[in-house]
Amino acid sequence: MTNTVLDIENVSRVFPGVRGAAPVRALEPTSLTVAQNDFITVLGPSGCGKSTLLRIVAGLDYPSSGRVLLEGREIKGPGADRGMVFQSYTLFPWLTIAENIAYGLREKGVPKAQRRDIVASYIEKVGLRGFENHYPKQLSGGMQQRTAIARALANDPAILLLDEPFGALDNQTRALMQELLLGIWEREQKTVLFVTHDIEEAIFLASRVIVMTARPGRIKADIPVDLPHPRHYTMKTSPEFSSLKAQLTEEIRLEALQADGMH
Amino acid sequence: MPRPLEPVSQGARVALGISFFVIFLVAWAAATLGGFVSRTFLADPITMMQDGWLLLTRFGFMADIGITIWRVVGGFILAAVIAVPIGVLMGAYKPFEAFLEPFISFARYLPASAFVPLLILWAGIGEMQKLLVIFIGSFFQIILMVAVAVGNTRRDLVEAAYTLGSTDQGVVKRVLLPANAPEIAEILRLVLGWAWTYVIVAELIGSSSGIGHMIIDSQALMATGQMIFGIIVIGVIGLISDFLFKALNRALFSWRLA
Ligand SMILES: Nc1ncnc2c1ncn2[C@@H]1O[C@H](COP(=O)(O)OP(=O)(O)OP(=O)(O)O)[C@@H](O)[C@H]1O
Ligand SMILES: [Mg+2]
Numbered sequence: 001m002t003n004t005v006l007d008i009e010n011v012s013r014v015f016p017g018v019r020g021a022a023p024v025r026a027l028e029p030t031s032l033t034v035a036q037n038d039f040i041t042v043l044g045p046s047g048c049g050k051s052t053l054l055r056i057v058a059g060l061d062y063p064s065s066g067r068v069l070l071e072g073r074e075i076k077g078p079g080a081d082r083g084m085v086f087q088s089y090t091l092f093p094w095l096t097i098a099e100n101i102a103y104g105l106r107e108k109g110v111p112k113a114q115r116r117d118i119v120a121s122y123i124e125k126v127g128l129r130g131f132e133n134h135y136p137k138q139l140s141g142g143m144q145q146r147t148a149i150a151r152a153l154a155n156d157p158a159i160l161l162l163d164e165p166f167g168a169l170d171n172q173t174r175a176l177m178q179e180l181l182l183g184i185w186e187r188e189q190k191t192v193l194f195v196t197h198d199i200e201e202a203i204f205l206a207s208r209v210i211v212m213t214a215r216p217g218r219i220k221a222d223i224p225v226d227l228p229h230p231r232h233y234t235m236k237t238s239p240e241f242s243s244l245k246a247q248l249t250e251e252i253r254l255e256a257l258q259a260d261g262m263h
Numbered sequence: 264m265p266r267p268l269e270p271v272s273q274g275a276r277v278a279l280g281i282s283f284f285v286i287f288l289v290a291w292a293a294a295t296l297g298g299f300v301s302r303t304f305l306a307d308p309i310t311m312m313q314d315g316w317l318l319l320t321r322f323g324f325m326a327d328i329g330i331t332i333w334r335v336v337g338g339f340i341l342a343a344v345i346a347v348p349i350g351v352l353m354g355a356y357k358p359f360e361a362f363l364e365p366f367i368s369f370a371r372y373l374p375a376s377a378f379v380p381l382l383i384l385w386a387g388i389g390e391m392q393k394l395l396v397i398f399i400g401s402f403f404q405i406i407l408m409v410a411v412a413v414g415n416t417r418r419d420l421v422e423a424a425y426t427l428g429s430t431d432q433g434v435v436k437r438v439l440l441p442a443n444a445p446e447i448a449e450i451l452r453l454v455l456g457w458a459w460t461y462v463i464v465a466e467l468i469g470s471s472s473g474i475g476h477m478i479i480d481s482q483a484l485m486a487t488g489q490m491i492f493g494i495i496v497i498g499v500i501g502l503i504s505d506f507l508f509k510a511l512n513r514a515l516f517s518w519r520l521a
Pocket of ligand 2: 050051052163
């Protein structure tokens, strides 16, 4: 039996035009159901409304129509039940790595001793032992995003939202981060919604890949990925992986052409 | 020639900084001791030092310095304690900003020195009047600058805090404040520098003590040596307070340099 965590019902978003310009239709009515322990990656060309969708789920933006339900309750604003990792580095620069990870727990009023234990366990999970007392500025981009993931997970959210979290990292680091995130998901039964425009990343991580059309965004395809777990980076060269990749490449290529008006 | 933005070594920085003081002193000495400028209008460095020594040892100038510092610091702290919270609230809450910003933008251009005669009417020539001059000069500037700093807080940090479960109040206390604390400290450092110019104006009129009072007294005696000594003392105190403020900021906000 599957347990629905997130229910996106006909959510659309129109941004009002600035100074007489035509309104921007960022997202066409979109519906998506995320079950417990799903790892869903959302794949789509630039500007198709991926971030907009994720921000609406996070409660940082509001739908022009439709609604989002988290565990049956309508989302009215941001909250600790949805952890978010942004593409830009958003660690608090005045807090150390350990303090950053503890931020949500402190806001929740978790007692200090318990906070310390949870932080220590996440420091371990994302491999940042020895950096607890460093400031974000002293860490590389990959380490900062690992901290951001730990910071979001420490709150034990019902769903983890990630908006191209590895977009600014080099290829090697990116591959390592994918394995790290996937490892955590395999061990801890998290529910994840992950936005990316990298096809390999989308397949490697996902239990389902959602492909979006060019702007205004709409869901074009919903493709299950049945590759076995635990996954290892060598899987990226397997025939199953390659055929999925070919299929998705074609879908995305059409969209990119359309987005460019080169149709 | 150095390249644009190319850093300079610590040693060279100090040497260059000191050498300008030396050049300045030499030019001054040459102009006055060399007889190019009349002594009536500008004392030479040696006379200035002698006059200064006399002021300090015979005429109780230390007490004047003390009272001036007290006035600046007192008025400034009074202004900062009230202005910083208002500025933070204005930066954080836009209706509050829309309500106050136009008036404060107007008020900041009212010159503090122009209030001196009025303040004498209201508050007499006691300490209250001096503190109020400093207060008026600093208060509105601090509010506006702090409001701008807080208003420019990185939106993504605020959003991250909300997704981590912060309440509106939590965001103000644990994001807006710490994120802008270094900049607020810098603003206070800057405004403290301006406060020094207001105190002297306040002391030039209707005062019986303080550095400004000594300078106006010396004018009556044509004692340019004393006047210049007074001005230089203000500069030196400003330099020291600036240095202390900078050192304090560095110690408090080490994360910024990390
Ligand atoms: N606040 C806003 N006001 C007006 N238009 C906006 C706003 N935010 C986004 N848009 C527009 O909505 C569209 C979708 O933006 P969104 O950021 O969701 O795209 P995206 O799929 O995340 O793209 P990318 O892959 O480049 O991050 C874009 O055309 C963008 O210009
Ligand atoms: Mg985006």
